[in-house]
Structures are given as C-alpha cells and as structure tokens.
Amino acid sequence: MTRREQTWYTLLMNPLTASWRRLGRRGRAWAVAGGGCGTLALATLLCALCTVLSSGERRAGTVARTPAVRPTLALTTRLPAATPTRPSPTATPGATATPRPTPSETPTPTPTATPRPTPTEELRVAAQVARVVDGDTIRVVIGGQEYALRYIGIDAPEPDDPSGPEAAEANRRLVEGRAVLLERDVSETDRYGRLLRYVWVGDLLVNAEMVRLGYAQAVAYPPDVRYQELFSGLEAEARAAQRGLWAPQPTAVPTRTGRVGCDPSYPDVCIPPPPPDLDCGDIPYRRFRVLPPDPHRFDRDGDGIGCES
Secondary structure (H helix, E strand, O other): OOOHHHHHHHHOHHHHHHHHHHHHHHHHHHHHHHHHHHHHHHHHHHHHHHHHHHHHHHHHHHOOOOOOOOEEEEEEOOOOOOOOOOOOOOOOOOOOOOOOOOOOOOOOOOOOOOOOOEEEEEEEEEEEEEEEEEOOOEEEEEEOOEEEEEOOOEEEOOOOOHHHHHHHHHHHHHHHOEEEEEEEEOOOOOOOOOEEEEEEEEEEHHHHHHHHOOOEEEOOOOEEEEOHHHHHHHHHHHHHHHHHHHHOOOOOOOOOOOOOOOHHHHHHHHOOOOOOOOOHHOOOOOOOOOOOOOOOOOOOOOOOOOOOO
8 A cells, every 4th residue: 555545544544543553563464455445445436426426417417408499390371181071961942033024115205395394473373264366375364354465485476377377276275265374574564565474284384385396486585584495495306306387398299391380280271379269250161170179169069070160
C-alpha cells in the first residue's frame, strides 16, 4: 500500500487507530491486507452506486424528455371521410298538368268622347234643349225663357254648305230634347246676342264630340279658349281618320266625248245638269232613257223613261 492509500485508509479507519497500535507486525500485515480488500470493496460499491444513480438519471431524463414535435403540413381543407350513405327513398310526385292560360278575347276599343273634363261648378247652369239649328247652334230654355246658344271653340258648316246637313244631324242626335249643363268661359254672348257656352250631356262635352266626329273644326275665339288645346287634338285625330268633313270627296264621273255639259242621267239626249231645274216643257225631247239620280225629275213614275207625254 502506498503512503497515499495509507493516509486515506487511516482517515477512513480513524476509530480503529488505537487498535492498530495494539496489533503486532503480523496483525498489522493482515489488517493492511484486509484494509486493501475493504478499500477495493468500498470502491466497487461506490462505482456500483454511481452506475445505478447514473442509469436512473438517464431513465428519468428519458421519461421526462418528450420527443420534439415535427412540423407537419396542415391541410387547409379537410375532406370529410366518405361514409357510404344510402339515399332515403322519396315519393316521386306524379306529373301534374301545367295550367295553360286560356286566351281571352281582347276587347275592341270603342270610340268614346275623348277627355271629359269636369265643368266648373260656379259657371254651370242647367237648361233644356228646345231645338237644333245647325252643327254648332241650338236653342235652349233656361228658367222658362228660350235663348239662342252658340258652341264655344268650334265651327260647323252651315245647313246649305256641303256636309252641313250631316253636321246638323249629328248635333241633333247628341242634344235634341235633352237636359244639358251649360258652362260659361269668359264671354257671356257673341256679337249676335247668342249665349256662348260649353254644352254638357251628362259627362259628355258636346263641343268636343262634334270635333271628334269630324263634323266641326276647332276654331279659337279668344278669350274663350279653356278647352282649345283639347279641340285641336281632336281635330287632328278626325283628319287622320278621315271622318266627317275630312272624308275623301267622290270624284266627278267623266262624260262621254262630245257630251260636254250634258247630264249623264240622260245618256241619249243632251240635257244640262241643274241649275236651273228643268221640266218636260223646257226641253224638246220625249220618251228618252233616264238613269238615276234624274236631277230634273223627268221620270216621275220611275219606269226609266222621261217625259212620256
């Protein structure tokens, strides 16, 4: 045993120092030999203890140490797991007849008196139509007294003018014998003393209706122009439709060559058309052929032969 080992052993075996002194040489030799063995045993024990402790620490470190999580690529969209599902049987609806719209007859618009403005309350007077004079003049009874009345804003032909009788007849159909409502504009009468009025039959403005039918023209007589724009529009409509005064006029039938100035109602003789109106005594012809319309009325009995006697 070296000196260093002796020193360590002496320190370890300090309690036995006194006994060490009591041992003889042989005893000390055996003690030293036993001490060497003890030292070796103690060192072996310490090494084993260190090994056990070291392995424990490794195991503890192994247990405590968790493996690092490796980054994984996360899918932005997860597809659901495809689980086979069986569609539940549903009742298939039977074919139903699709309703078809039934064609409805489009009603044909009937001509009506175009705008029907409401007469001004404070300017209206009830009256009774006594007589129709022509297409724009009537006579009315107000409070038991008869007055001549001229329609405002229109002008119809006179009775002896072309279309004059037709205009008077149209006016007659609208107002004759009826109760009417008279509406004043600005003027009371015209220069002939006739009342100037708009004439209403119910909600029909007669002045406007005469223009719409084409039997009167729209003529402005300031300051009485309340419905003048309406009348002008109706006249344009009547002109476009060629109604009444605006209907195309029949063209004259050309006479045969050599019969200029001879009326076509008498094809075998040359008799001029009226005027003047001629009688059989005014002409030298007898028993000649007569065609309608026979303006001189030579064929009185209508058998097609003129001036038979």
